[in-house]
Amino acid sequence: MVPLMGMFRALVSWLAWPGLLAVCVVTTEKGFALKQPQIGFYLTYAALTAALLLLERWMPHEVEWSPPDGQLAHDLGHTLLSTTAVQGALVFSSMVGVSLGFATLSGAQYGIWPRTWPMWLQVSFGLAVLEFTLYWAHRLAHEWQRLWYFHAIHHSVSKLWAINNGRFHFVDALKSVLPGIVLLLVLGAPMDVLTWLSALGAYIGMLTHCNVRMRFGPLSAVFNTPELHRWHHSRDTREGNKNYGESLMLWDWVFGTWFNAHQRPPADIGIAEVMPLRFWGQVMWPFQRRRGRGDGDSSKEALLF
Numbered sequence: 001m002v003p004l005m006g007m008f009r010a011l012v013s014w015l016a017w018p019g020l021l022a023v024c025v026v027t028t029e030k031g032f033a034l035k036q037p038q039i040g041f042y043l044t045y046a047a048l049t050a051a052l053l054l055l056e057r058w059m060p061h062e063v064e065w066s067p068p069d070g071q072l073a074h075d076l077g078h079t080l081l082s083t084t085a086v087q088g089a090l091v092f093s094s095m096v097g098v099s100l101g102f103a104t105l106s107g108a109q110y111g112i113w114p115r116t117w118p119m120w121l122q123v124s125f126g127l128a129v130l131e132f133t134l135y136w137a138h139r140l141a142h143e144w145q146r147l148w149y150f151h152a153i154h155h156s157v158s159k160l161w162a163i164n165n166g167r168f169h170f171v172d173a174l175k176s177v178l179p180g181i182v183l184l185l186v187l188g189a190p191m192d193v194l195t196w197l198s199a200l201g202a203y204i205g206m207l208t209h210c211n212v213r214m215r216f217g218p219l220s221a222v223f224n225t226p227e228l229h230r231w232h233h234s235r236d237t238r239e240g241n242k243n244y245g246e247s248l249m250l251w252d253w254v255f256g257t258w259f260n261a262h263q264r265p266p267a268d269i270g271i272a273e274v275m276p277l278r279f280w281g282q283v284m285w286p287f288q289r290r291r292g293r294g295d296g297d298s299s300k301e302a303l304l305f
């Protein structure tokens, strides 16, 4: 019985990451087929979240990451704030015609986008383009101190799990997402391609952060898997300033930052700075640091909003 269960867990550990992503792609495609891509995305995203939370309880990668870290409400708050900021910026830019997004959203055709290609090829091309901007936005956030203060919110966690994959300061989220979206709109990417890209980014982002015992093999050469992202969260900047791709590792290979060691990534993750424990303290911290204040002494902070 025990060996059978062990074999089953081993099978799940190999199949979970590609299997869950494949199911997400199929159900998203179903949403498009039913002309309800947004509903398809939200249902898929909710189901993926539930599946990963169950797997995290059943077969966690780091058992010491399982207990609550007191940041659940903050993680959700940052996710909500950054998502709202990005979506608000996109709506605003379309309304005032700042970007060419209005033409795309209204269905007009322009730009050099290869609209005659099959959708899977358009999405793959769009993903490579988007990942280029995401790569450099992420890398700059690690290598430019002023941007690091905003990105440090994401790295200040002491554990990785599905829920804190969207924990980004809203300024960090805006500077990461908007350049790629604007570039895709200028190129003339259709709305369906943008929807596919945002859905894939959301699925892979959550899969990348999950604390589930999984195996990846050659997948880590192509995708940003949890084993690669755990190195990215290392306190050691020789390991942490690597693996900048959000979904693909393409540009990490090109620019020499792909990293995966033949050993277990560190469980003790975090940052050198002391991040405030209060939500609004975290939101204000990068602005205060830029003015040379706000050391964020967590010993004086209450574990409240």
Ligand SMILES: [Zn+2]
Pocket (backbone or CB within 6 Å): 138, 142, 151, 155, 232
């Ligand atoms: Zn980072």
